[in-house]
Amino acid sequence: MRSLAFIIALAGAAWGGDATPDAAALKRLVHQDCGSCHGITLKGGLGPDIRPQTLPHYTPEDLKALILDGVPGTPMPPWRPLITEDEAEWIARYLLEGDAS
């Protein structure tokens, strides 16, 4: 019960619930939490380099699906339990376009 309340509080605070994706919070998620495997600058670590120039073969839809479902059998985890579809889409575009967006 306690931990459920925590998750909700956290999700609400960090991503603003159902509202439009919170860009600052999502950027932070990408660099800090994706960064724990991909490097804070996304240059790669245990997971590969995911800067825009390394992802030209992905459409935003493919990338969104990859983020939501992960890559089974590898450390790339599915993010569906933690983020919404809209947030995944925002991240996919952010990865493809870099900071320009």
Add this chain to the structure above:
Amino acid sequence: MRRLAIIAAGLIWATGALADEIRATGDLGLIVERETGSLLLVDQSERAAISRIEGLGDLSHASLVYSPDQRFAYVFGRDGGLTKVDIVTQSIAARIIQAGNSIGGAISDDGRLVAVSNYEPGGVRVFDAETLEIVADIATGSKTIGLVDAPGRRFVFSLWEAGETWIADLSGAEPVVTKIAGIGDRPYDALITGDGRTYVAGLFGEDGLTALDLWDTAPEPVRVLPGYGRGQQDLPVYKMPHLEGWAQAGGEFVLPAVGHHQVLWVDADSFAETGRTQTHGQPVFAMARPDGRQVWVNFAHPLNDTIQVIDSVSKQVIHELTPGPAVLHMEFTPRGHEVWVSVRDAGRVLVYDTRTFEQLAEIEAVSPSGIFFTARAHRTGL
């Protein structure tokens, strides 16, 4: 010439410092500020920051080790940077970029060699601790993780893709490398016991860990806790746990489970399982207080605002703290009376009494992650 000038500058500085105050390094520490590429120099007894040392590059996942005299820190950055920091003069003594992408390092028992393990290009590079000149380049063709120092001027590390552990002996003119296959599917981190005898690698691709007895001339892999998660659904892993240091609590070791809300207890002699403790989230660090009586555990995103304290006799959670968003690291004072906790997204480091759990101090820091006290200089595997 250049070096002479630096030494001269250093001397002037040191003399200046002498006039004002002499600060011994035994109760100092460094806190990694990952986003700004800086280190915060702290004093354990004063529970305060003394100064900030800047210009260290990308410090996400950075770690560091200390020279035997506790004057120099060798900082291993994610961007392949290796920086030698002088904590007496509070300045950078030397800095090189030694690879594209690195993950950690170690210092030899005699303090003469510093080794760095790299993802890209995969392998271990060994440097002269004095000059940072390269001494050996051991290519592995694999992401290299779990690098530790072992007695006898040796370094031990593991290969993520290849599932091997290599022991590099640098006591002679040329490194002698012993390769041990069959460690398991994708070792992600490893540790060595404080006596330098046992090396344990955690496995990402299978439930279990692999131990090697380094006292054997030809160490054989021994599986520890094989199939510890059998029958349970593996949870997605949002942050790899760490096996830093060896959480020894009395006659048992405590280890974080990968993909489960548990810490696992094993007998220190037989490696047989002796218990499990259900935890708040997936553990990242399970660290024993130096006396072994308590184990402090922090957790992966999104449950990373909490710490649980487990009593190592009853194996029960006896206390829960919520220091704030993104608790990344904990470091005990050498005798364990206090613990320092970095809370990244709050921009704070909190100091707690480990008996009363009372918060004793709060220190401001920019996105703090690893906390490293100089007492590590005298411990194998740290």
